[in-house]
Amino acid sequence: MTVQQSSLRGLSSEQVARALAEHGPNTIPAPRPPSTWRRVLMQLRDPMILLLLAAAVLTASLRDFTDLTVILVVVMLNTTVGVIQEIRAEHALAALNRLTAPHATVRRDGHTAVIPSADVVPGDLIVLQAGDVVPADLELLDAVQLQADESTLTGESVPVEKDPSDQLYAGTVVTRGRGTGTVTRTGPSSALGRIAVLLSNQRPLPTPLQRRLAALSRLLSIIAVALSAIVAVAGLVRGLPLPSMIVTAVSLTVAAVPESLPAVVTLALAIGAHRMAQRAAVVRKLPAVETLGAVTMVATDKTGTITEGIMQAERLWTDSGTAIATGTGYDPDGDLRPGSASTPAVHSAGDNPAERPDVRRLLRNVALCNDADLAPPTGEHPHWRAIGDPTEAALLTLAHRGSVDPDRLQAGHPRIHEVPFDSVRKRMTTFHRIPGDDAVLVVGKGAPEVMLTPGVTSYGDLDRARAVAAELSESGYRVLAVADKVVPPDVPHTENGLRLVGLIAITDPVRRNAADVVATFTEAGIGLLLITGDAPGTALAVANRIGLHDGEVVTGADIDNGKDPTTGHVFARIRPEQKLDIVSAWQTAGHVVAMTGDGVNDAPALRRADIGVAMGSGGTEVARQAADLVLTDDNLGTVEAAIEEGRRIYTNIRTFLRYALSGGLAEVLVMLIGPLLGFAVPLLPGQILWINMLTHGLPGVAIGAEPADPKTMQQAPRSPQEQILGAGLWKHIAWTGALIAAVTVTAAIWARSVGAPWQTMSYLVLGLAQLGVALALRRPNPPGTRALRFLDLAVGGTLVTLVLPLVLEPLRDLLGLQAVTGTEALYAVALAAIPGLVTAIRRLVRPGAENLHRRWTWWRAGHRRSTRP
Template sequence: MDKEIKHWFTKSVPETLTLLSVEADTGLSEEEARKRKEHFGANVLEGKKKKSLLKIVFSQLNDWLIYVLFAAVIITAFMGEYIDSVIITLVIFLNAAIGTYQEVKAGKAIDALLKMSSPKAVVKRDGQTKEIDSAELVPGDLVILDAGRIIPADLRLLETVNLQIEESSLTGESLPVHKKAESVFENTKMPLAEIENMAFMSTIVTAGRGLGIVVGTGMTTEVGKIADLLDTDSNIKTPLEKKLSELGKSLGKIAVGICIVIFGVSWLQGRDLAEMFLISVSLAVASIPEGLAAIVAVVLSIGVTAMSRKNAIIRKLPAVETLGSVNIICSDKTGTLTMNKMTVTQIFTSDGLMVLEEAENMTISESAKLLSEGMILCSDATLENEEATGDPTEIALLVLGDKIGLDRKNLGQKYTRIDENPFDSNRKMMSVLVKSENGCSVFTKGALGSLRTMATQIFDKGEIRAITEEDLHNFSEAAIKMSDNALRTLVLAYKPAAENLAPEEMEKDLILVGLVGMIDPAREEVKPSIRLAAKAGIKTIIITGDHKNTAFAIAKDLEVAESIDQVLTGPELEEISEDEFIEKVNNYRVFARVSPQHKVQIVQALQANGNIVSMTGDGVNDGPSLHIADIGVAMGITGTDVAKNAADMILTDDNFSTIVVAIEQGRNIFQNIKKSVIFLLTCNLGEVLAMFLPLAFGWPAPLIATQLLWINLLTDSLPAIALGMDGDDPDVMQEKPRDAHENFFSHGAGTHVVIGGILIGLITIFAFWYGFYELGYTPFMKSIPEEVVKNARTLAFLVLVCAQLFYSLGLRNSKKPFYQIKIFGNHYLNGAILLGLILQLMLLFVPVLRSAFKLHMPDSKGWLMALLLGLVPLVTLEIYKMIFVKRK
């Protein structure tokens, strides 16, 4: 084995196996795979280099407001105010530390999500077929390919059956390339688009199947040479973050404007310009909600990580916001609403209907045996030691063989597949050409509607005779009855054939054998989830390829549809105009017998009616509908890599209930972000008013620079982050979906900001005035002792801090008063408030800190004032909510 071997397309299949020291029947052993991974490394592409911790820290300091603060440090140092210089410097670096922690935490959460959503590969090791993470692949691994798989590494193909691969990501060619394993090339400078005996990492299997051996992993692959094409930008901003960033800039400009006005007024009033410069800069820093974007990023990353633990992996952060607006869930039936464990319960042949019971109690007819054998041969699924891979329908057919006593292993040795005509959604059939000692045969399985036109004979009690209209009628009646009982039907036909039979000739003049009926029962938790979604204003729509009656039977059982009139089939959809469909689409709850292009039409029609649509999918052809849906949801277990890469969200358990859980989680995340934003903006407005009005009146400044920076760093940021980590609201799913275009300040949020900010600002001004009054002065006097000003500022400082900390408790729920919720139920918020109060007390009781922040130890009246006034905004908010609840 040589790491430097190139041009594998010039090697024959036997030569490739020899060079890589691999047996085609067994593949690598686990021990050998481990050794090779140590030698070659993991099969991953190197993305952009992550920013070092030092760079992250410096990026936090790269802001014009920080530059102004550094200027303030220099000015205060020249003025001899060394304590102020030290405090401002500490604030700068403490703020940078918090920002660095938030960025690192968000990065780790995104890394974890990317790892969870990495693609899988089906390999043969130790003679067994298994699914592993593509990162675990090593040179020499045998990789099994089928439609929908993303090629996980560079492969030299060993076997190909009608294998087609779409290589546009590498070659720019839009049409799939037909692959041939037996080809060998001499020209070592072949264009990638012409190398038909290899498959390249990141390209997509669109049809057929194949087997390849890994010859290149990670950065040694062709796509590794252009790895930047696959690099994921983990710093994508969501629409919400962009809106808040713009809001922060707008508010910042207003705040800076106010600060300039304050500085100008102070200059006209003849105040100390150096002191007022510091105060103006500090007020600008305090009033600009620069922490909004960082807090939103942290809340989103925490929420998304929590969702991943509930089996919903968010691939694109904007999906979290969109989830709260979803009002229609379009769901596939199989595996999502149902158990995805198909079980054959009925067989119909020319011998009549057979309801399957325990195998030992059944007499198996020759027709039933042939039917089961043909279904097994016409299958790509595997089932060994109760571990299965492949389509659930095909797995059920393998289980049927075991149930009626067939020896599947012997059957596989007796027949060899030499060609096939793969299943596609238009033909609704799959055919295989197999060879045995007795010659070659074609076995075809598919929908009765497709196969009945291809059958000219029927297998009847061990003999073959011409098929009659009565036979077709009997099969149709049996299929309808099965469908009425929510059974999925599948028909088998066969014929003797020549070894060189062309694929297009396989499905002609067939011999009809029999029909199987299988059921995939609804998941127990789905019905309650559909009811919960309905309460939340979310309509569930079933989209399936199943028969109309089958789809309706499941829909009725799940309380999705009440009448067969609410079901529309794909053929019926094609008969009505686009405008008519858009007009009537809201009348339907089930779409049956649909093709992938129908799914796109359905989503677009629903969106044209103003709906926010979530769409589930698992196949290659589901990519377009997943892409255009507002929320594309891929199946994590049965979903193809194409579906997963087109989706916004991946369900690791393929369960419909997880979609509802994700919507609930998305709503809670948005609510928590809203709480944080409302709190920050309310506090900032209160601080600006508390500073601007007294200075405009000609009073001394209520707070000095270091006090403003202290408030901005601790009493603003800590509760805001804690509110973003609030627990789930149990009533969030009793509300209608959020309008995707609604203003962020709708539903009274803007009123909360204005009233809360004004109230906090006014009580702070009152406390400042009272600080003069209790010592026999007024703030209008020109000559006021320094201790009196310190007393007034201390009261204003205390009241502002207490008011902000206490007010955060009322924002945990914007509608319910405290007696209807656990007001102290958020432990993070309790901790933030307690920490804020402790730190505030430290400033007063530690002499060095008290002197540094120029504070005065309050008397008993001062402490009482701080407590009572600090509770006013919270009490006012709770009274407002109680009145609101009573009116409601």
């Protein structure tokens, strides 16, 4: 297929299918996943596994086939579990990458549609506006004040002006204006694709948490090696053979260090991110998962997050009176009815407002000065949807409900020039050829404080309009002023000197769960900042509805005049670039800030925030690509769910550390204390490795997958400076490990005193005690549920495998164990239950020292902020 300029209808479905078959998807080929053997070799490169392999060589040279068999079984099982966990994590991350794939707006079969960028083909007609990421290389057919940021390719940060016939390149960002273009190159053939192919084999960097845990593992390894060396030297002093003590030391080192920690963390982060995606929060960057648990302040835009995001033009005002629009969402069905007597500062007039000349003029103007479109219901989307700016889509819907056909109107009044909307100017102006006349119709719409000023709008009752706009704004409406003029064709294109036509009041209903979300944030120690470009009255009305009681509204003008953004929680008339100042100020005050945004100018603030949150359905592509988290439902409640998930994952990682490190500490203490009490070798190398493999395997992974504590969102956020073993965790590890070691040694002493197999009793109590602690650290079931969870099944399976050597003679001989009587088994179970029972009682009785510490830290930080000069 040769690439030609597409007609305004775009490609047909048949042409798209042929082009897709010829050129393939518009994606960069992903590197091939490593083979199974390569995955196995990567697992075998782990330092702990290398130690075990060295021990295997040593035992083989000594013909110690019993220990050799145990070591090889442990290596094989650990490697198998590691490969399975790696594949599961990769599958979860691949699913996330598919969810975060960019989208493009195209014209196909005469209709505008939003499709995944991967489905773009050469010849496609792409529709671009400010905030879009260019999906492929294309040639511009038309461009209206279009600028593109090409820094991803050229390194130049200054946007480049683009004219018709100019080239746009994949991966660049439209920063201003709008345009359409024909795709010329896709996928690896595009300019960005050729660069991306060179970088496609780079492996992703570890997250900050993974780096901290890797450092912790190195430290633990050094400590474990030192303690194991002490055990080996003590054995040599007692006359035990050198090879045996080397194998024992290696086994103890492997047991003391939780080698499954990296796999558990990676899997917990990846599966957690996948679970967030199922709750409409798509994680684009894995470190965001761990940062979410530390968020102390959420800065949110009003439209689409606090509110439904379905803009409805509900009221309109002209000199002859008011009208109220009926209908639901963006559905064109509906009509206009006379305004009620309760409408602020206005009166009703006429039986059918749509027949009034000034109303028809107003509807004509908002249909012409408009770049949006409406998409009808489909199987995937059962309701009418906005394509483009939701506010402009609401104006199109209003025109339909007033019996005005926007498509026919736009065809009859061709646009010859325009000045696009700009967040700084807060207005938009279009110029149209009047049918049957050479004159030009100029239509402007924008914020009342901009439009209702002398010079911009020079004719009409501006004082009355300002009063109506103020009262509507205080009632919670977003207000647009509309004006126009007719000029001869030879007059320069100017935006000023317009005549007032009327006002339109737009509402965006507050979400039903917004007040509950704000209450949950407050209980969780998380503050909320409401930021909007609307008037102060609108911002305050919405804040009151959701329970965000803050008497002061900080405006954009206040910030320009040097006002400290941390003095308020409600912000109005804020320009997108001022969001960066707000985020920076609260971060300087010591907060971890999550920031929501949807526009091209929000991208700097999204990058600056600790967590950038983009709108997935109504936002721009550049905002989504700049964010860490994308909300597919644009709902603030989803941010709450994501924070809860982030807290759950971080808590589970700390729980695993407590479980695994206390078990490893107990094993080291038993091997150190045992000889002092007359037990030459408390545990054989094979027994140590068998316990370690079982207790750190499935139960460890299951702890990482535990559900959130029902009280998670009733606790203060953790400090971002908190160490992974901070907030008293190392103390819990110390006393839990000491308690497990104590009951294990007690079992050995009792067994020796009654002539029972003391080494087997040590093995049994040490393993059972660790499983008891795992159950004690289990999250409580939600009220009214008693379903078995993964951790229950993991502990049950591990228990069977732990006891199995006592029943099967070949396995018992392999591990050097002996059979025990029923009384001995009951005594072992009773002793092994003590650490778990103590752990469970402390969790129930104590109010939670960790949470008290965090609340104290959080309160002190807030007190310092509130009392600083």
